[in-house]
Amino acid sequence: MKALIFGCSFSQGSYYSSNTSPYAEKLDRNVGWWSYVKCLENANKDIYATGGSSWLAWALLYKNYIKDKNYDCCIIQETGEPRTATISYKNLINSLQKHQPNNLTNLTVTKSPAIDLYTVHKQHNDQIQKKYKNKLSHQFKKDFFDNYQWDWLQYEMSKKWLISELLKDDIPVYFFSMMENYGVQFGGVDHFGGIELGLENLYYKIGDNYSFPNKSIKFPHQTEEGNKIIGALVDEALAKYFKE
Numbered sequence: 001m002k003a004l005i006f007g008c009s010f011s012q013g014s015y016y017s018s019n020t021s022p023y024a025e026k027l028d029r030n031v032g033w034w035s036y037v038k039c040l041e042n043a044n045k046d047i048y049a050t051g052g053s054s055w056l057a058w059a060l061l062y063k064n065y066i067k068d069k070n071y072d073c074c075i076i077q078e079t080g081e082p083r084t085a086t087i088s089y090k091n092l093i094n095s096l097q098k099h100q101p102n103n104l105t106n107l108t109v110t111k112s113p114a115i116d117l118y119t120v121h122k123q124h125n126d127q128i129q130k131k132y133k134n135k136l137s138h139q140f141k142k143d144f145f146d147n148y149q150w151d152w153l154q155y156e157m158s159k160k161w162l163i164s165e166l167l168k169d170d171i172p173v174y175f176f177s178m179m180e181n182y183g184v185q186f187g188g189v190d191h192f193g194g195i196e197l198g199l200e201n202l203y204y205k206i207g208d209n210y211s212f213p214n215k216s217i218k219f220p221h222q223t224e225e226g227n228k229i230i231g232a233l234v235d236e237a238l239a240k241y242f243k244e
Contacts (some may be wrong), residue, residue, distance in 0.1 A: 036231025082155030
């Protein structure tokens with residue numbers, strides 16, 4: 001079996017604390033949640049995981065680099081959608097070409113520059129909030145909603161395109177979320193033929209297995225022990241589909 005895995009920094013590997021500076025993390029790229037998915041134990045796994053990545057980034061990757069590589073399945077780890085960060089395609093491909101072994105297994109792309117459109121939109125939303133002292137005003141909600149809807153539209157378009165392309169290539173698509181999908185409040189979420197594994201908010205289901213205490217900094221990453229828990233939950237959800 002050959003598995004294609006997309007994700008963000010939560011799929012780059014296992015994290016641990018560093019003594020070089022307060023709240024600094026180090027990363028072991030050899031062991032991630034995908035190491036503990038028994039369904040994938042004997043699979044060749046191609047892992048494309050970049051910090052802040054999104055459906056838009058993965059769609060661009062698939063279209064321009066990965067398509068026609070003949071995978072048996074695709075597993076996608078999303079985070080707090082809509083997330084609209086994209087990547088520097090040219091730099092990413094250069095990175096892949098430099099590090100690609102003959103038999104690509106457990107490859108993680110971790111240092112490609114990102115254009116974080118989510119941050120750009122958030123900064124714009126923050127400016128809107130400062131403009132309207134009464135955050136419950138009709139105009140505030142309208143401006144915020146209109147701006148957020150653009151993020152959501154971009155997310156849905158990228159998701160629909162990528163899933164449809166994978167399915168056309170006879171690659172079943174499974175995905176799960178490390179955090180809440182915020183678009184639910186704006187009319188629900190369409191899976192476009194992909195299979196949502198029902199594992200939303202996995203980030204909060206791993207006990208205290210973070211590189212730092214969860215409340216000490218914003219969203220520390222998971223340790224290897226945390227990845228064991230995530231991997232077991234993903235495996236349990238995938239097992240019924242793989243048996244079919």
